Amino acid sequence: xxxxxxxxxxxxxxxxxxxxxxxxxxxxxxxxxxxxxxxxxxxxxxxxxxxxxxxxxxxxxxxxxxxxxxxxxxxxxxxxxxxxxxxxxxxxxxxxxxxxxxxxxxxxxxxxxxxxxxxxxxxxxxxxxxxxxxxxxxxxxxxxxxxxxxxxxxxxxxxxxxxxxxxxxxxxxxxxxxxxxxxxxxxxxxxxxxxxxxxxxxxxxxxxxxxxxxxxxxxxxxxxxxxxxxxxxxxxxxxxxxxxxxxxxxxxxxxxxxxxxxxxxxxxxxxxxxxxxxxxxxxxxxxxxxxxxxxxxxxxxxxxxxxxxxxxxxxxxxxxxxxxxxxxxxxxxxxxxxxxxxxxxxxxxxxxxxxxxxxxxxxxxxxxxxxxxxxxxxxxxxxxxxxxxxxxx
Amino acid sequence: xxxxxxxxxxxxxxxxxxxxxxxxxxxxxxxxxxxxxxxxxxxxxxxxxxxxxxxxxxxxxxxxxxxxxxxxxxxxxxxxxxxxxxxxxxxxxxxxxxxxxxxxxxxxxxxxxxxxxxxxxxxxxxxxxxxxxxxxxxxxxxxxxxxxxxxxxxxxxxxxxxxxxxxxxxxxxxxxxxxxxxxxxxxxxxxxxxxxxxxxxxxxxxxxxxxxxxxxxxxxxxxxxxxxxxxxxxxxxxxxxxxxxxxxxxxxxxxxxxxxxxxxxxxxxxxxxxxxxxxxxxxxxxxxxxxxxxxxxxxxxxxxxxxxxxxxxxxx
Numbered sequence: 001x002x003x004x005x006x007x008x009x010x011x012x013x014x015x016x017x018x019x020x021x022x023x024x025x026x027x028x029x030x031x032x033x034x035x036x037x038x039x040x041x042x043x044x045x046x047x048x049x050x051x052x053x054x055x056x057x058x059x060x061x062x063x064x065x066x067x068x069x070x071x072x073x074x075x076x077x078x079x080x081x082x083x084x085x086x087x088x089x090x091x092x093x094x095x096x097x098x099x100x101x102x103x104x105x106x107x108x109x110x111x112x113x114x115x116x117x118x119x120x121x122x123x124x125x126x127x128x129x130x131x132x133x134x135x136x137x138x139x140x141x142x143x144x145x146x147x148x149x150x151x152x153x154x155x156x157x158x159x160x161x162x163x164x165x166x167x168x169x170x171x172x173x174x175x176x177x178x179x180x181x182x183x184x185x186x187x188x189x190x191x192x193x194x195x196x197x198x199x200x201x202x203x204x205x206x207x208x209x210x211x212x213x214x215x216x217x218x219x220x221x222x223x224x225x226x227x228x229x230x231x232x233x234x235x236x237x238x239x240x241x242x243x244x245x246x247x248x249x250x251x252x253x254x255x256x257x258x259x260x261x262x263x264x265x266x267x268x269x270x271x272x273x274x275x276x277x278x279x280x281x282x283x284x285x286x287x288x289x290x291x292x293x294x295x296x297x298x299x300x301x302x303x304x305x306x307x308x309x310x311x312x313x314x315x316x317x318x319x320x321x322x323x324x325x326x327x328x329x330x331x332x333x334x335x336x337x338x339x340x341x342x343x344x345x346x347x348x349x350x351x352x353x354x355x356x357x358x359x360x361x362x363x364x365x366x367x368x369x370x371x372x373x374x375x376x377x378x379x380x381x382x383x384x385x386x387x388x389x390x391x392x393x
Numbered sequence: 394x395x396x397x398x399x400x401x402x403x404x405x406x407x408x409x410x411x412x413x414x415x416x417x418x419x420x421x422x423x424x425x426x427x428x429x430x431x432x433x434x435x436x437x438x439x440x441x442x443x444x445x446x447x448x449x450x451x452x453x454x455x456x457x458x459x460x461x462x463x464x465x466x467x468x469x470x471x472x473x474x475x476x477x478x479x480x481x482x483x484x485x486x487x488x489x490x491x492x493x494x495x496x497x498x499x500x501x502x503x504x505x506x507x508x509x510x511x512x513x514x515x516x517x518x519x520x521x522x523x524x525x526x527x528x529x530x531x532x533x534x535x536x537x538x539x540x541x542x543x544x545x546x547x548x549x550x551x552x553x554x555x556x557x558x559x560x561x562x563x564x565x566x567x568x569x570x571x572x573x574x575x576x577x578x579x580x581x582x583x584x585x586x587x588x589x590x591x592x593x594x595x596x597x598x599x600x601x602x603x604x605x606x607x608x609x610x611x612x613x614x615x616x617x618x619x620x621x622x623x624x625x626x627x628x629x630x631x632x633x634x635x636x637x638x639x640x641x642x643x644x645x646x647x648x649x650x651x652x653x654x655x656x657x658x659x660x661x662x663x664x665x666x667x668x669x670x671x672x673x674x675x676x677x678x679x680x681x682x683x684x685x686x687x688x689x690x691x692x693x694x695x696x697x698x699x700x701x702x703x704x705x706x707x708x709x
Binding site for chain 2: 028029031055056057059060061062063065066069070071072073074075076077078079081095096099103198205206207210211212213214215216217218221
């Protein structure tokens with residue numbers, strides 16, 4: 001298929017929209033390896049290369065490990081760099097995720113979220129990125145195609161900000177978003193270029209000023225490197241707001257670190273991320289219409305975690321439902337549920353939290369499922385181990 | 394491009410690309426490999442390196458011995474990182490925001506023969522322009538002398554121990570050069586720090602090629618091989634003169650022996666100087682010693698035949 005002209009409305013799959021954003025963002029180097037359900041991104045970029053519509057270097061590497069390794073090398077030259085992966089590929093990159101973050105490289109990566117083997121499954125859950133949660137990457141989760149198109153553009157700006165200098169991962173569920181064809185209002189290329197400017201890293205590979213990258217540290221120095229990384233990550237929360245504001249200026253679109261639906265009037269607030277947030281909003285809307293006091297808080301920015309905002313919105317709730325599309329075997333609850341509980345505790349709020357695991361390996365999550373979960377929270381008991389929602393038998 | 398052979402020391406720059414004061418052992422072959430290669434390379438070269446002895450000993454924060462832009466990130470990915478560096482500079486050059494530079498990659502035998510071979514093969518196949526140097530000290534020396542695919546037959550390492558049931562490595566050294574040549578690279582060569590003019594000429598030839606090139610350099614390790622640290626160059630020379638490590642190049646598919654050894658010294662002369670081979674001279678290991686000797690002989694004869702072919706293998 002061919003894309004319509006930019007500055008217009010197009011019907012695009014999630015993967016196609018990400019590829020289109022990369023093309024518009026003046027990216028210098030793309031190094032990527034095919035993996036379902038991310039492959040369309042790679043194919044689309046290769047099509048742009050063949051058509052002369054992408055002027056950067058496309059490096060068709062032999063593995064995901066090499067994809068991110070090549071991104072590390074390319075980013076160190078001062079180039080703007082992108083990669084994309086999913087599931088096993090992200091797991092294979094794991095070592096390099098920490099390197100990219102530790103070397104403070106503003107690499108942007110699209111992750112079409114998919115569950116991990118074994119058994120092998122091609123469909124969505126968040127366990128790939130949650131397994132790499134602590135690698136030091138900024139992590140956003142998108143709900144729809146236009147949002148991940150916008151986030152791709154925004155993340156270059158955020159990552160390359162001199163106060164941040166950290167890699168970013170744009171997460172969106174495989175097939176549910178990666179292959180879903182939706183209406184996208186493409187942005188004007190000139191505005192995107194003006195918004196982003198060119199990367200201006202303070203340190204790079206330069207024969208006129210030779211620097212050593214990737215040195216070995218000792219227990220005397222390592223901790224401080226990690227602390228700087230942590231400070232930059234926490235600082236990214238404020239920069240994220242600035243980036244969103246500037247983006248809104250020319251696009252008219254803003255998503256926030258969190259999206260609150262009816263949280264002011266809700267007794268039960270469900271916290272969720274990814275594509276199911278919209279489904280849960282639809283469930284809440286239907287329930288609101290019959291007088292039930294429920295709301296939805298969608299986590300858009302997962303790392304750095306907007307703990308204060310989360311606690312502020314949840315202060316209204318009598319019961320919190322914390323949803324995880326990821327299973328952490330043996331853990332007291334899913335990873336995002338634990339973040340929510342920590343955010344509440346840090347704010348001095350005591351609220352019963354019902355942890356729910358859902359949608360594992362691509363199990364459907366529909367409007368009626370949302371209604372059922374809200375009903376469960378109303379009836380209680382809500383504490384204890386996570387509820388494995390939607391499991392058979 | 395015709396590359397003139399290096400004739401004398403006066404042709405070399407006075408500066409040290411690798412500063413003294415690094416933490417490599419006295420008599421370490423790897424540091425001499427790097428020094429000779431970088432003295433032969435243009436000053437604007439960019440270095441990528443795999444994890445290993447050389448890396449941990451030359452870049453211990455807050456110090457660095459490297460007077461060149463240098464990057465290390467992991468063990469298995471030096472060639473992949475280099476392909477990214479090359480692509481980055483290529484893209485920036487197209488934009489008028491930079492220029493391309495020679496890229497030299499250093500990997501040990503572990504980082505090249507074993508864990509890094511996939512990344513190396515991929516990067517070569519994609520045709521990135523860089524010179525990959527395998528400094529081969531024939532074991533994982535950084536972690537304490539464990540066997541690699543580059544460890545020769547019969548050698549003692551801490552994972553190929555000598556006992557009553559086994560005596561050193563039972564497998565042969567992987568034929569790395571043939572693997573590289575099978576990628577149809579424009580240039581690949583073996584080199585030795587004892588034959589520095591030959592080595593430096595090969596560096597210049599390699600860097601003149603528009604594509605991936607490869608140098609396999611023997612890097613004797615005094616700790617791992619168990620020899621007197623004053624004898625590193627002597628050890629390198631003996632490896633060549635016994636035909637154990639023949640010096641040759643493969644340019645556009647054509648083999649050429651750059652230092653012919655018409656009357657080789659006995660292989661025992663090389664083996665006897667190294668503690669890692671001490672057990673080979675016990676009567677019960679006589680068969681192993683013979684196997685090593687006949688392997689050296691067969692390899693050199695094979696090489697001579699390849700030289701006679703002197704034609705580039707055709708693509709399948």
